Amino acid sequence: MKAIVSAYTTPGIRLIVSFLIKVSLPSYLLYRAVRHCLPSIDVHLGWGCYTVLGSLMMFLLHILYTHLLSIYHLHRARLLNAQPLPSVSGRWPGNFDLLRQWLGIWQTGYPGDIAGRIMNQLGGTETYGVKLFWHDTAFTADPGIIREILTTDHANYIK
Helix, strand or coil: CCCCCCCCCCHHHHHHHHHHHHHHHHHHHHHHHHHHHHHCCCCCCCHHHHHHHHHHHHHHHHHHHHHHHHHHHHHHHHHCCCCCEEEEECCCHHHHHHHHHHHHHHCCCCHHHHHHHHHHCCCCCCCEEECCCCCEEEEECHHHHHHHHHHHHHHCCCC
């Protein structure tokens, strides 16, 4: 009896393979670049070192990408005469201090308490933006916007 082999791969396998490629490819490229640019220097770094450096490189490239994407979005908004969302920002890079503060509030209160404080801090607006981990995130308490996202124009929004 022949074994049936499926050409279909599960989403989990595809996710794992893509993750391994994203993690190992920068490490390998960094290794090859060091070997190519410095052939006379006999430096033998272990694969672990290249993996850490490659991961750091991916992290820095992600920060650069999201920063350039923010600049592009601001440029597009100006071309369309759109107003950027009022936003709140912290003192630490990536707004880690805001997240730390919010987690402390969530332990003793409700997540909505934070939203109310931010809305009051920004002058009573019901919609605001936060850049967490260098990623733009929008929050709203406006019923009209919530209705549009959930019912009217559902397909055009990422939830």
